[in-house]
Amino acid sequence: MASSCRRPEHMAPPDVFYNEEEAKKYSQNSRMIEIQTQMSERAVELLNLPEGEPCFLLDVGCGSGLSGDYLSEEGHHWVGVDISTAMLDVALDREVEGDLVLGDMGxxxxxxxxxxxxxxSISALQWLCNADKKSHSPPKRLFTFFSTLYSSLARGSRAVFQLxxxxxxxxxxITTQA
Structure with a gap:
């Protein structure tokens, strides 16, 4: 049971947890960067995109843009959405190539x-299972996220979530709402 208290989503809402200090720490941790890159690589593989064609991709919970760096390296254009201003500020400081949007996926x-x-989406979806405010209903937030995501995707395209x-x-x- 002790390990569960280390889950960031139990400590504070994401926009609070990923403050300036956490955002910088996260983005400078070489192990974190390596893991994030590997997961992004696998996620892109699973998207099954047309070979050698630059695509326009969405990175949900983009944080400081570590996954986006991989997308750029692969020749894709991307937009990242995140709820944490501090994380997006780090992405801006790092001069990521994607466009950044401040937003709550819920x-x-x-x-x-x-x-x-x-x-x-790397390591973000589980945050929607929390009710950080009285008005938050996890099933509703998940449904809103999945339905709007589905409509924003081109026909026949995929979304890959690591969570x-x-x-x-x-x-x-999560599966039921998806």
Missing amino acids: HGMPFRPGTFDGCI YPENSEQLEL
Whole structure:
């Protein structure tokens, strides 16, 4: 049980947890960068994008842009969405190549239908299972996220999520809403 108290989503809402200090720490941790890159690589592989063609991708929970760096290296254009101003500030300082949007994925994706050729999300989805405010209903927030994401994707494109579910109930909740 002790390990669960180390889960960031138990410590504070994401916009609070990823303050300036945490954002900088996260983005300078070479192990974190390596893991993030490997997961991004696998996520892009699973998107099954057309070979050698630059695509327009969405990175949900983009943080400081570590996944985006990989997308840029692969020749893709991307837009990153994150709830943490501090994380996005680090991304700006790092001069990432993607466009950045401040937003809560539980409020839905603010993009026109069919905008993206694919979506990746590394270690972000489990945050939607928390009710950080009285008004938050995890099932509703997940449903809003998935339905708006679905409409913002081009027909036939995929979204790949890497997440850390806390238990089988959480996974069930996410799957049901998806």
